[in-house]
Amino acid sequence: MEMDRFAHLEVQSSFSFLWGTFTPQGLIREVAALGQKAVAITDVGLHGVVQFYKEAVKAGIQPIVGAKLSIWDASYVTLLATDFKGYGNLCRLLSIAIEGGTTPTNLITKQDLAHWSRGLICLAGGRKSRIRSALTGGRSDAARKALLELKEVLHNPEHLFLILQNHGKSEAEVQEALQVMKSATELASSLEIPVVATNEVTFLQSQDYVLHRALVGIQREHHHRPVHPLSNDTFFLASGQEMMQRVPYPEAIRNTSQIAALCSRFSLPIGMLHPPLFLQAEEASQKLTKLCFREAAKLYKPFPIRYLRQLDHEIEVINQLKMADVFLLSRMVVDFARAKGIRSSIRGSAAGSLVVHLILGGVDPIENHLLFERFMNEARADMPDIDIDFDSERRDEVLRYLMERFPRQTAMVGTILSFKARSAVRLTARALGYPLNEIDRLASCLPWSLRGGDLKAALDELPELRNSPLKKEIPLVELAAKLVRLPYQGSTHLGGVLLTQG
Template sequence: MSFVHLHNHSHYSILTALAKPQQYVQIAKNQGATAVALTDSGVMYGAIEFYKAAKAAGIKPILGVEMNVAPLGLANKTPENRYSSLVLLARNNVGYHNLLKLSTIAALEGFYYKPRIDDSVLAEHAEGLIGLSGSLNGVIPKAILDNNLPGAKEAILKYQKIFGKEFFFLELQHHPEIANWSIVNSKLLELAKETGAPPVAANDCHYAVTEDAEAHDVLICVQTQRTVDDEHRFKFVGNYSMRSPEDMVEAFQFCPEAVENTVKIAEMCKVEIEFGQQQIPNFETGKVKPEKYLRELCEKGFEDRYGKSGSIGFTEHEARERLDFELETVHKMGFDTYFLIVHDFIRHAKESGVVVGPGRGSAAGSIIAYCLRITELDPLKYGLLFERFLNPERISMPDIDVDFADNRRDEVLDYVTKKYGEDHVAQIITFGTLAASRIFQAL
């Protein structure tokens, strides 16, 4: 019998899980699975990395997230209203975009210790999604463990209404070392009969293979600021690796339907993401086309840079040829607006007295950037190549590194946000790794 892992956490579930997305993909392929899911906690940091890896491996990627749900609403940020979990999977592209919206709302509006949504937000963005009742921290398992079966049933009916009856499943897990799972599984099967909500098997994977359990244990120690010899620390009890299909089938002999439903859910899911299409924000230029507006700015800048002070080691004709070539290349590649946007916020920063760096990286090789005063380094004087920055033979987004005074950087961000709107501006996240010294502290 086939099996598909639908509840898996990668290292993008920060300090909670250990596996790389690619590891899950490779193991799933080796196990003969037709699909595999990624469901990190509250975030979709690894979605594209995972998607590309799965496509390259020839298996279906199922994009998801284990979302934290605030039972008393997002506005209530009190300890008793922290969160309960719910696994969400994208059935189609509409569902994928709804996952993106939900994760954004969770981070920007609902954050309280962790990103959170509530049922009303979920209901607004539930189209194209499949819901699983989740781990022991889920709304329904919590109600069961509180001996509140009516509350558990009410929650099931609510989520059946939100997702559609055929798209909400009761998640069973086989961790016999945890007595509560035996209780929850038993009651979930009773509730499945009462409500018609089908069961589904999962393992809530947090590391790739069983040999990684010890390393994962150390990771949890880092998160909880405990050491491995602390007898009272939090610890994952059981096997949270990507267990083989045979192992999962054997573990769920008490409910074969739960195994079968993993494949049915996988068959429901189909997300296709297009890559390679550049989507650059608009820049208001009135009735003038962006490419003409850019040329006008560059001509003025060219006169300021080269017309008054003269040139060293090259002629004005050579400089103009270089400018014409760059403008033609930028226009062919569709990046006129990009330069206008960067020029605009750097101009604002300088006019506001914010210290701006002279230029860094390959953008210093652009005479356009020099004429627009994006950079202060003359690429002709220093023999810098434009092709290192933008290569006509290889279309990729330009990348201009800009340095602002640390104490006034937020002013520039505020300007960009106000001009283009909060829903059109985002910062790019970077991830750090744990130093060896921090690991030793947990041992």
């Protein structure tokens, strides 16, 4: 039966910050409970993709990766990657959309989509689209024009699907949705474009609608953003049977599994290293060896035998792991800092390496009885962790140097901020309209050490919360407890830089 093969293809998790209400782990758990074999994640960014992918693979569920993007007519489309090439193109389009900010706010142009749509499936005509607006208003010619524009632009026009949705709550809303779906299927048929059923999943169960409203309330009250919550509680993770009832078009239900099949070649190379290769391994090894001996001649006169043996051993390990490039790159960065008078120091396990001592500085590991094996050994194939601290006031100069030196191979490391107990209570109370002085009174009673866990249990068990005023605010506490550990904002690591192959 079609309903048994249904797959949700528009799903916004909590990584659509302050909008979606569930984690990738929660999503996969519920998808498995429904017996569905595939599911997509389509946030406004890709922050949750790795977590989602790992959880899906572990559960034996096919992960489909995509994102929502705003195009030239201010419509939203959902793009799904059919393979790793498509994923790269999706990343490129998101980079275009996010350029100059921290969220995807720029419109994707026709030229952008034409150039970067290979390996992508496009779902169009959803809730916030010109196509849906035109169909709702009875303007089929405008909907046809918008759909043809997309079809002409896409690299694979056969990968364009027209969305059918039914988010009606009242009888009148349901009838309107059914009429729009009828018009949409007629239009799609005339243009030979397949239809697909989606539910724009934003919460796992309908009762989580209140949590969605609270998150949007935080956007409005705390961040002063002009956003509105979804209109009702129908945007949940429906079963195939429920979707068949809401979207009574078997072809649209069946096409969700067809799209899943098109995306079945996609996989993420998680755990594989892609270091920047500036030199061939043999050339890099020779260069590193010469550099070490040159620096040793400056520091030690003569070079002790035990130091020579240790250096030979370390270089042998570095060559076995093909990591010479990493050390040369680190030296390049330190050379820049020294030339600019920027102070730096080595810390962590890297201080146990004689090679690091010779080419980057730091303490003498042999004199201080430090172990190289804590830093690198033949049994560990992961990247060596060379921690270099730079003067905090001039760190940006080093980052800028790397960005300019390797513009196509460098990116800053992102960080994700999540709700803690205090922030969850404070922001939830604000979204619910509590007075500011009352918010301060309620949130300040929570200890800073309360990082997560069960907020309600903490109120019952921690002695310092025995007389907390929060005990009288049960609805607030229950809502805030659901926010704890949910991500709410993306940021940039102060000094983390990723270099990879161009």
